[in-house]
Amino acid sequence: MQAGIIGLGLIGGSLGLALRETKMFKSIAGLDTNELHAQQALSLGLVDEILELQEIKECDIIFLATPVEGIIETLNHISPLSAHTTLVDLGSTKQRILESVPKEIQKNFVPAHPMCGIENSGPKAAFKELFNGSLMILFDCQESGDFQKAFAKEVFLALGMKILKMDIFDHDHHAAYISHLPHIISFALANVVLRQEDPKSILALAAGGFKGMVRIAKSSPVMWSEVAKQNQENLLESIEAFQKEMQQSKEWIKQEDWHSLYEWMENANHLHDIF
Amino acid sequence: MQAGIIGLGLIGGSLGLALRETKMFKSIAGLDTNELHAQQALSLGLVDEILELQEIKECDIIFLATPVEGIIETLNHISPLSAHTTLVDLGSTKQRILESVPKEIQKNFVPAHPMCGIENSGPKAAFKELFNGSLMILFDCQESGDFQKAFAKEVFLALGMKILKMDIFDHDHHAAYISHLPHIISFALANVVLRQEDPKSILALAAGGFKGMVRIAKSSPVMWSEVAKQNQENLLESIEAFQKEMQQSKEWIKQEDWHSLYEWMENANHLHDIF
Structure with a gap:
């Protein structure tokens, strides 16, 4: 299986390192519209390769780890996805992001919020222990597919996270x-x-x-x-x-x-x- | 030499432990108007003995480590002092305390402010490393005796503190x-x-x-x-x-x-x- 990460700052970069530790994925691809950040992520070994959006769409699981306006922007361009792709949003707000999910990828989409941000940002701030022991908020989102919800949860548990369910509002x-x-x-x-x-x-x-x-x-x-x-x-x-x-x-x-x-x-x- | 500490909470209690480490004093006496705190300080070994104000006045150096209103209260009752006694105020504010120093003990009095408080309070919060490496603010206080200023500074340096001089205002x-x-x-x-x-x-x-x-x-x-x-x-x-x-x-x-x-x-x- 292949994982893709869109946004290679503190959250996305740390996720790349942590996902590698789980040994669940053959390779981990990344994308960042900031060219310098993409190159730093690659040379720091946060991800295995840098891909374009059309290529990253082929990953089994894709994480949206940009600032929240970037997540909405990505949602406008990533559709359609294969029926078995899992698309995980890691943004800090939920209502507006959920309103922006195109109907045809609602089943792919799993909203989540990791409560582990720190004050440092960018690829250089990334470290593999960021998620371990932290809280991941998941949501009762009826539109998400059962497979996608189960897969995302499996990955979060493999990262050592504690899961808490919460209403979006x-x-x-x-x-x-x-x-x-x-x-x-x-x-x-x-x-x-x-x-x-x-x-x-x-x-x-x-x-x-x-x-x-x-x-x-x-x-x-x-x-x-x-x-x-x-x-x-x-x-x-x-x-x-x-x-x-x-x-x-x-x-x-x-x-x-x-x-x-x-x-x-x-x-x-x-x-x-x-x- | 003997040291006395009035107020045996986080600051006073930690000071008792830290002063003992310096080996500068034969004994360290304490006083706290809260009877429970006085007993805790004794049983935790923060000070060697609990004395009354009239006895603690005989110490070579006396530290005022109560909340700031208590410092003013003590200043109203501690005078007179022997010419060689050093009286160190460790309060967080200075203007009002300085206005409250009786004229006859101005020479004894050395205002100081340790920048090392933490959120925990009371004798149980005391620990001997509180002062080590922290900043002690000293003041250009013309009324203080040269000996008293030098002695207080010597003690603070022995505690491992960094000294910063500042204007009271x-x-x-x-x-x-x-x-x-x-x-x-x-x-x-x-x-x-x-x-x-x-x-x-x-x-x-x-x-x-x-x-x-x-x-x-x-x-x-x-x-x-x-x-x-x-x-x-x-x-x-x-x-x-x-x-x-x-x-x-x-x-x-x-x-x-x-x-x-x-x-x-x-x-x-x-x-x-x-x-």
């Missing part, structure tokens, strides 16, 4: 709060410090707390501006909920209501009782 | 941006998720990015509400600067100005060019 809502909003916050915090008069002197004081908060401000602007576009409504809702908390805490600090501030901080502590 | 401003604001943001993000209809399902998706952002939401509400009280103005300024970034990014998402959002994210990436 819930996923996009939850992902806004757990992933998309935190990225916006991290970008905002980084920009706040950079806009100060003397960011270097401020950053000289940075310890573990700050570093943890701005780590994901290093993430790909292409990926995250496209996520914002595709999950616009949920993201706006989550930003507004977050703004209310910031405004409330600011009011308490302004009014010197230290007791309410204390209780709000204590309530936040309870997050760590849950996970 | 700059410190409180910079600390608001690099430490106090990030804590407020982390508490806010934790509270946003906890207030959702089904926080457990949302948290099931949590991966490294989110975990890094809410780690410090586990921090002590006593410590951080008191920091907010003592650094109120700088913190309010930093919250407002942060709110502007959040509001701006929300507007772009609402207006579908993906290009501006992209550029803003790309600008945030530059933080990692500096540190």
Whole structure:
């Protein structure tokens, strides 16, 4: 069997390395519209060969691992596929991508979301352990073929992933709060410090707390501006909920209501009782 | 020589362990108004004995390692001290503490700020490596005695710390941006998720990015509400600067100005060019 990966950045490149370890595939082909990334992926050994879209279509299983707008773009050009091909989407948002799947390849299509992104991007960031032990979200997608769903699941388990089933609507809502909003916050915090008069002197004081908060401000602007576009409504809702908390805490600090501030901080502590 | 530590939580307790390693002191005494913490510190071996304030005053060097309001409280009761005693304040804010030092012990007093706090608190969180390799901020404080400044510095170097000198005013401003604001943001993000209809399902998706952002939401509400009280103005300024970034990014998402959002994210990436 042959696997194909479209998009050879952190996710696609790491997938190439991890799929090779499973020994399930005779060869692993890749495609990246960024010529430099395609060549890097090849020379780093992330994939065995670089193919064109028309050739990669012949693979038994094809993974869509580009930023989310690129996934929609690919869906517009990849149809038709053979009845037994499995097409796995690894995008961070789901609603808009699902609306973009051409009817004739709905049976081939298996949406999935690996919860293992890190702040580094591009082929050089790839490493074979990225998926091992991480969570893969799968969806109750009635249009997907039973074979395709079973095959994709088999591959994810071979990668050492844990599987969690979720409703598409819930996923996009939850992902806004757990992933998309935190990225916006991290970008905002980084920009706040950079806009100060003397960011270097401020950053000289940075310890573990700050570093943890701005780590994901290093993430790909292409990926995250496209996520914002595709999950616009949920993201706006989550930003507004977050703004209310910031405004409330600011009011308490302004009014010197230290007791309410204390209780709000204590309530936040309870997050760590849950996970 | 004998060292005394007032406040036996993460900082004070870890200091007890680390001071013992330096072999500079014959014994290390502790004090904590929380009786349970005092007993835990003793049974965990963080200090050699528990003393009253009047006894601990006799130590050669005394460290103030309580939350910042407790430091001011102690300053009101610890005076007078022998001319050769060194009194080191380890609080996270400086302006208000400095205003609270009684004139007769200004020479004894050395303000310092270790940039190595973590999210866990209390004596059980203490560990002897906390200070090793971390940054200790020292201040151009003209009132401190030369001997006291030199002695405190000697101890910090023996703990394996790096020394950075800073102006008090700059410190409180910079600390608001690099430490106090990030804590407020982390508490806010934790509270946003906890207030959702089904926080457990949302948290099931949590991966490294989110975990890094809410780690410090586990921090002590006593410590951080008191920091907010003592650094109120700088913190309010930093919250407002942060709110502007959040509001701006929300507007772009609402207006579908993906290009501006992209550029803003790309600008945030530059933080990692500096540190």
